[in-house]
Structures are given as structure tokens and as C-alpha cells.
Amino acid sequence: MRNHLAAFALLLAATPALQAAEADTAAVQRRGREVLHQSGCHDCHTPGFAMNGGQAPESVWLTGDQLGWNGPWGTTYASNLRLRLNDMSRDEWRAYARIMKARPPMPYWALNSMSDADLDAIWLVVKALGKTGTPAPAALAPGVEPTGPAVRFPAPPPAAAKAG
Known part of the structure; x- marks a missing residue:
């Protein structure tokens, strides 16, 4: 009986700490959801999101897309972040986000400059969403x-090409 009382006392003592940790996790997840929406991640990585006025069921969030982005670089497809990030630790995700370079239209420079707190918040949301979906199609070479469907970008004008 004493062991049960001692265990119960430990549980009661730990309850405020557990509640505080859960509240912190919920706050970080709220921030992660905000960052995902405000930074435009869903625009490409969630199928139909942009075409539906920013609405998509959570079940398809960040599962990648079959819509290609075609231009002088070839054709790129938005990757399934739920597959990619769920295979990474938080530290691996941070390191990847800091150095990742991608072909257009991915604004990798925005990801590269995010704070650790925002990267952690994104990672936590994606982990909570879980691993689902299929990988995006492989990128296609120029020419x-x-x-399938693709958004086509023209080549930049000659003056802009020289400046870049």
C-alpha cells in the first residue's frame, strides 16, 4: 500500500510539470502552424491549397504535389515534407534547413534564414501530423x-539573366 501511495504522490507532484510541458508543446505547435501559413509552405507543398483560397484538410497538409514548376531549370515538384521531416531529428532538420538549396520556385533563402525557434516549430507540427502520402515526382532536366500539369515560367529577359 505504501508503494502505491508513494507512486501516487510522485504522480501528483509531476502533474504540474507535465501540464506545463504540454502547454509549451501546444504553444510551439500553434507557432509552427502560423509559420507554415505565413511563409507560404502550404502554397506549394499542400495539394490544392493555393487554388482553394488557403483551405485544405489537415490530412493533406505538406504531402507534396504532382503540379510541376517548369522553367529554364527544368521541372521541379514540391516534396512531401511529411515523409522528409519525419525521417529527420530536430538537429538534422535545423542543419538541413540552414544549407538547403533548391531549384525554383522554392524560396530556399527564406528557409535558410529562419530562426531556430521557427524551424523547431515547423518540425514539431510536421512530426505531429505524421508520416503519410507518397514522394513527389522526380525533378526533370531542362528540355x-x-x-502532367505544370506552371510554366518563361526564361528571364537577357538583361535580368546577366544581372543574376
Whole structure:
């Protein structure tokens, strides 16, 4: 009986700390959801999000897209972040986000400059959403025509190409 009382006393003593940790996690997840919406991650990585006025069921959030982004660089597809990030530790995600370079239209420079707190918040939300979906199609080389739907970007004007 004493062991049960001691265990119960420990549980009661730990309850405020557990509640505080849960509240902190919920606050970080709220921040992560804000960052995902405000930074435009869903615009490409959540199918149909931009075309539906920023609305998509959570079940498809960040699962990548079959819509190609075609231009002089070839064709790129928004990756399934739920597969990618769920295979990474928080530290691996931070390191990757700091050095990642991608072909257009991914604004990798915005990801590279995010704070650790915002990167952690994104990672926590993606981990909570869980691993689901299929990988995005592989990128296509310049000159290879996409077989599915694609947003097409023209080549930059010659003056802009020289400045870059």
C-alpha cells in the first residue's frame, strides 16, 4: 500500500510539470502552424491549397504535389515534407534547413534564414501530423517536358539573366 501511495504522490507532484510541458508543446505547435501559413509552405507543398483560397484538410497538409514548376531549370515538384521531416531529428532538420538549396520556385533563402525557434516549430507540427502520402515526382532536366500539369515560367529577359 505504501508503494502505491508513494507512486501516487510522485504522480501528483509531476502533474504540474507535465501540464506545463504540454502547454509549451501546444504553444510551439500553434507557432509552427502560423509559420507554415505565413511563409507560404502550404502554397506549394499542400495539394490544392493555393487554388482553394488557403483551405485544405489537415490530412493533406505538406504531402507534396504532382503540379510541376517548369522553367529554364527544368521541372521541379514540391516534396512531401511529411515523409522528409519525419525521417529527420530536430538537429538534422535545423542543419538541413540552414544549407538547403533548391531549384525554383522554392524560396530556399527564406528557409535558410529562419530562426531556430521557427524551424523547431515547423518540425514539431510536421512530426505531429505524421508520416503519410507518397514522394513527389522526380525533378526533370531542362528540355524534358512534364507529362502532367505544370506552371510554366518563361526564361528571364537577357538583361535580368546577366544581372543574376
